[in-house]
Amino acid sequence: MTLEQILDRLRTDPALAPHLTAWHEIPARAGSYAPLPASLDPRLAAALRGRGIERLYSHQAQAWEAVRAGHHVVVVTPTASGKTLCYNLPVLDTLLAEPSARALYLFPTKALSMDQVDELLGLVRATDAEIRAYTYDGDTPGDARRAIRSAGHVVVTNPDMLHAAILPHHTKWLRLFEHLRYIVIDELHTYRGLFGSHMANVVRRLRRICRFYGSAPQVICASATIGNPRELAERLLEEPVSLVDENGAPSGPRVFAFYNPPVVNRELGIRRDALTEAGRLAAEFIRNRIPLIAFARSRRAAELLTTGFRRAAEAAHVPAGRVAGYRAGYLPSERRAIEEGLRSGQILAVAATNALELGIDIGRLRAALLVGYPGTIASTWQQAGRAGRTQDLAAAILVATSDPLDQYIVRHPEYFFGRPPEAGLVNPDNLYVLTSHVRCAAFELPFDDNERFGPSTLPEILAYLQDQGIVHREADRWHYVADAYPAQEVSLRSASTENVVIIDTTEPAPRVVGEVDLASAPGLVHEDAIYLHLGQQYHVDRLAWEERKAYVHRVDVDYYTTAQIATDIRVLAEFARGNGAPPPAHGEVVVTYRPTIYKKLTLDRHENIGWGPIHLPESTLHTTAYWLTVPDLAVPRDELQGALVALSHALAHVASLFLMCDPRDLGRAYEVHSPHTDRPTVYLYDTCPGGVGFAERLYRLHPDVLAAARELIAACPCAGGCPSCVGPVLEVGATGKARALQILDARLVPGAVG
Ligand SMILES: [Zn+2]
Known part of the structure; x- marks a missing residue:
C-alpha cells in the first residue's frame, strides 16, 4: 500500500476512524527563490554551485541582506529549510574577505555543534580558503585548546563552556574578542525560562568583554518555531533585532491527524495504552516500507516501541538492521550511524526520544508518529516536521496518552491548529540569576561606577557583594577580591548557587549527572525516589542533605515517584489584582515545603503501587505566584478542600500548556481560608527561585487559562475525577470534579455564585 492508501484506510476503518479527533491537511507549497547575491564572494558562490545550490530560498536572501545592512537578525523557519546557510553565508563571506575576522557559534548541545561544524567545514573546503572552524567543549584536549584560541576563525561552543571556560579566561582569547565580528546563536527557542534568563546574562558578559577589546559583533540568531522570536531575541540582546520569518523552502502536501485511544474504563478515565496503539500504526507503515520516525516521551517508552518495531519488521520480512532506537545514553558513534542510516534510507523506522528533536540532520521521512503530546505546540510541530519531503505526501499522527495535556490537545484540535506556538519567556533580571552573573562579570573585569549591566539595580548588587567580601570599591571601580x-x-x-549534586554510582567510577536546586530537592531526590534525567531513570539510594549530594544508580522500572509535600504559602507583596469573579492577582510569595510521603505510580496508568515516608527538614522558596480567589461555595470544608485540589490540578496542567513549560516548573498550593485574600485561594507559583516570569504571564492569560481548565474538566468522560482532568477521586473526593466546574462556571456567568 502507498501512504495515500494507508491514510485512506485509517479514515474509513470503523475500528480506528471514530477515534480520530483531528484530520488536518496542509497543501503543498511552491518554493520562493532569489538569485545568489551579486555581492557574494565568487569563491563562495562557486562552492555553492559545486554543491548544486544555484539560487537561495527567499528567507536566506533576506537574512543575507539584513546582515549586510548591519542589523542583528533572527531567522525563524521550520526544520530543514536551510536555516544554517542564513548565518554561514555572511560569516564565511566576511572571513574570506578579512582573514583576521572571527566568529563565535553557540549551540545548546554538543551533538548539534558537531553536526554544524561538519557542515561548515564542507562549505569551507569547497572554497579552498584557509578558514579554520573548531568545536571547543569539555572534550577538547588541552593542546588543541591552545590552537583554537589563537588560530580558530570560527569557534563553536555551548553557553556552559562560554560561561565557565571562555569568558573567565578572556585574556587567553584576545584574538577572538579583538576581532569578533559575528556571534551566532542557533536553536534560540531553547533559551527560555531559567536557562534563557542565564543565557541573557552570559550574553551581557560576552558583549561587555567585546566592548573592552574594542569589538562590536553582530548577532545572528536562528530558531525553530516559537511565538515571539523577535521579542525573545531582543530580550537576550537588549537591542533591536530584524526578523526574517517568511519561509521560502518548498514542501509537499502533509496530513496531521490526532488519534485518541478508546476509553476502556470509564469510571477511572483509563484509555487503551498509547504505546500499544502506536505500535499497531507503526506496523502498518513498516509492512508497507514507508520510512517512519516515532517519538516517545521517555527512554523506556522508546525502548518498548523499538521492540515493537523489531517484531513488525520480522513479520514483514524487513531485515532487523533496518529498524533502530535512538535516545540519550547511546554512544555518539552509535547515534551517528543511525543518523547516517536515516539519511541514506538504509534505516526504515526509528523510535526516538526527543534527543532527536533538535536540528540534527537525518534527512526527511514520510511519516512521524508522536506517542504522547510533546508538551508544547512548538515541539509538536518540530517533531511532526521530521516527516515531509519537498514533493511527496507526508503524514504525522499524534497518539494521545491519558495525561491532562494530551487529552486537552486531542479534544481541542482547534487550540493546536489555530494558535501560534507558545512564547518563550525569560527574566534576565531575576535577582538570583543577575547577582550570580554580576559576580562572574566582576571577576572578568572590574566594574566602573557608571557602568550598566542590565537593570539599574547594579550599584545595589555591587554594594551587597562588597558586604559579602566578594568585591571591593576603590576609586570609582569595583574590584573582585574573593578567592573563589x-x-x-x-x-x-539552576537559579541558586545552592544545589544538590546528583551522583551516579552505577559504574565503579561515580559520575555527576546533574543538579537540582535546594528547594526542589526534597521532592525530586529524596531517598527511594525515581529521578529522571534525559530520559534515563535513576533510583536515589541516599540523599546526604548536609553535603548537598544525592547518590543514585541507573534503573529501568515501570513506575515513577511523586512526593506529597505539605506546602505553606505566604504572600509578601501583591503586584497587581484584576477584576472578575474569581479575581486573579500576582505577586511575591514565600513557599515552605515539608515533604511527608512519596507514592509510586505506574507509568502507563498512574496507578498507586506503594508509598514510603520522607524524612527531610523543611525548606523555603522565595518566588512569584499567580493566585485566584474562589467564591465561598457554602459546602462542608472537606468538599471545599477537594474542589480546590481539583481546580489547582486542572489549572496547573493547562497553565503549563500556555507557558511552554514543564508541568513541574509550576508549583500549586491552596488555602481554604487565605489570610491574604480572606477567601479560599488557589496559587500557581514559579518553582524557580525569584521566578522567570510565569506568574505575571498567567495573570495576563487568566481568562484563557480558566476557560481551558473548564473545557478540560467538562470534556473528560470520567465520572468524578481522574488523572486526565482534576486528579483521582481519592484525592479530590466524590464532589471535587463537580465543584471545580461550579467554581469555573461562576466566572463564566458572573454573579452566579458568591
Ligand atoms: Zn477525568
Whole structure:
C-alpha cells in the first residue's frame, strides 16, 4: 500500500476512524527563490554551485541582506529549510574577505555543534580558503585548546563552556574578542525560562568583554518555531533585532491527524495504552516500507516501541538492521550511524526520544508518529516536521496518552491548529540569576561606577557583594577580591548557587549527572525516589542533605515517584489584582515545603503501587505566584478542600500548556481560608527561585487559562475525577470534579455564585 492508501484506510476503518479527533491537511507549497547575491564572494558562490545550490530560498536572501545592512537578525523557519546557510553565508563571506575576522557559534548541545561544524567545514573546503572552524567543549584536549584560541576563525561552543571556560579566561582569547565580528546563536527557542534568563546574562558578559577589546559583533540568531522570536531575541540582546520569518523552502502536501485511544474504563478515565496503539500504526507503515520516525516521551517508552518495531519488521520480512532506537545514553558513534542510516534510507523506522528533536540532520521521512503530546505546540510541530519531503505526501499522527495535556490537545484540535506556538519567556533580571552573573562579570573585569549591566539595580548588587567580601570599591571601580572562582559555582541550569549534586554510582567510577536546586530537592531526590534525567531513570539510594549530594544508580522500572509535600504559602507583596469573579492577582510569595510521603505510580496508568515516608527538614522558596480567589461555595470544608485540589490540578496542567513549560516548573498550593485574600485561594507559583516570569504571564492569560481548565474538566468522560482532568477521586473526593466546574462556571456567568 502507498501512504495515500494507508491514510485512506485509517479514515474509513470503523475500528480506528471514530477515534480520530483531528484530520488536518496542509497543501503543498511552491518554493520562493532569489538569485545568489551579486555581492557574494565568487569563491563562495562557486562552492555553492559545486554543491548544486544555484539560487537561495527567499528567507536566506533576506537574512543575507539584513546582515549586510548591519542589523542583528533572527531567522525563524521550520526544520530543514536551510536555516544554517542564513548565518554561514555572511560569516564565511566576511572571513574570506578579512582573514583576521572571527566568529563565535553557540549551540545548546554538543551533538548539534558537531553536526554544524561538519557542515561548515564542507562549505569551507569547497572554497579552498584557509578558514579554520573548531568545536571547543569539555572534550577538547588541552593542546588543541591552545590552537583554537589563537588560530580558530570560527569557534563553536555551548553557553556552559562560554560561561565557565571562555569568558573567565578572556585574556587567553584576545584574538577572538579583538576581532569578533559575528556571534551566532542557533536553536534560540531553547533559551527560555531559567536557562534563557542565564543565557541573557552570559550574553551581557560576552558583549561587555567585546566592548573592552574594542569589538562590536553582530548577532545572528536562528530558531525553530516559537511565538515571539523577535521579542525573545531582543530580550537576550537588549537591542533591536530584524526578523526574517517568511519561509521560502518548498514542501509537499502533509496530513496531521490526532488519534485518541478508546476509553476502556470509564469510571477511572483509563484509555487503551498509547504505546500499544502506536505500535499497531507503526506496523502498518513498516509492512508497507514507508520510512517512519516515532517519538516517545521517555527512554523506556522508546525502548518498548523499538521492540515493537523489531517484531513488525520480522513479520514483514524487513531485515532487523533496518529498524533502530535512538535516545540519550547511546554512544555518539552509535547515534551517528543511525543518523547516517536515516539519511541514506538504509534505516526504515526509528523510535526516538526527543534527543532527536533538535536540528540534527537525518534527512526527511514520510511519516512521524508522536506517542504522547510533546508538551508544547512548538515541539509538536518540530517533531511532526521530521516527516515531509519537498514533493511527496507526508503524514504525522499524534497518539494521545491519558495525561491532562494530551487529552486537552486531542479534544481541542482547534487550540493546536489555530494558535501560534507558545512564547518563550525569560527574566534576565531575576535577582538570583543577575547577582550570580554580576559576580562572574566582576571577576572578568572590574566594574566602573557608571557602568550598566542590565537593570539599574547594579550599584545595589555591587554594594551587597562588597558586604559579602566578594568585591571591593576603590576609586570609582569595583574590584573582585574573593578567592573563589565564581563561574564554577554558577550553573546555567539552576537559579541558586545552592544545589544538590546528583551522583551516579552505577559504574565503579561515580559520575555527576546533574543538579537540582535546594528547594526542589526534597521532592525530586529524596531517598527511594525515581529521578529522571534525559530520559534515563535513576533510583536515589541516599540523599546526604548536609553535603548537598544525592547518590543514585541507573534503573529501568515501570513506575515513577511523586512526593506529597505539605506546602505553606505566604504572600509578601501583591503586584497587581484584576477584576472578575474569581479575581486573579500576582505577586511575591514565600513557599515552605515539608515533604511527608512519596507514592509510586505506574507509568502507563498512574496507578498507586506503594508509598514510603520522607524524612527531610523543611525548606523555603522565595518566588512569584499567580493566585485566584474562589467564591465561598457554602459546602462542608472537606468538599471545599477537594474542589480546590481539583481546580489547582486542572489549572496547573493547562497553565503549563500556555507557558511552554514543564508541568513541574509550576508549583500549586491552596488555602481554604487565605489570610491574604480572606477567601479560599488557589496559587500557581514559579518553582524557580525569584521566578522567570510565569506568574505575571498567567495573570495576563487568566481568562484563557480558566476557560481551558473548564473545557478540560467538562470534556473528560470520567465520572468524578481522574488523572486526565482534576486528579483521582481519592484525592479530590466524590464532589471535587463537580465543584471545580461550579467554581469555573461562576466566572463564566458572573454573579452566579458568591
Ligand atoms: Zn477525568
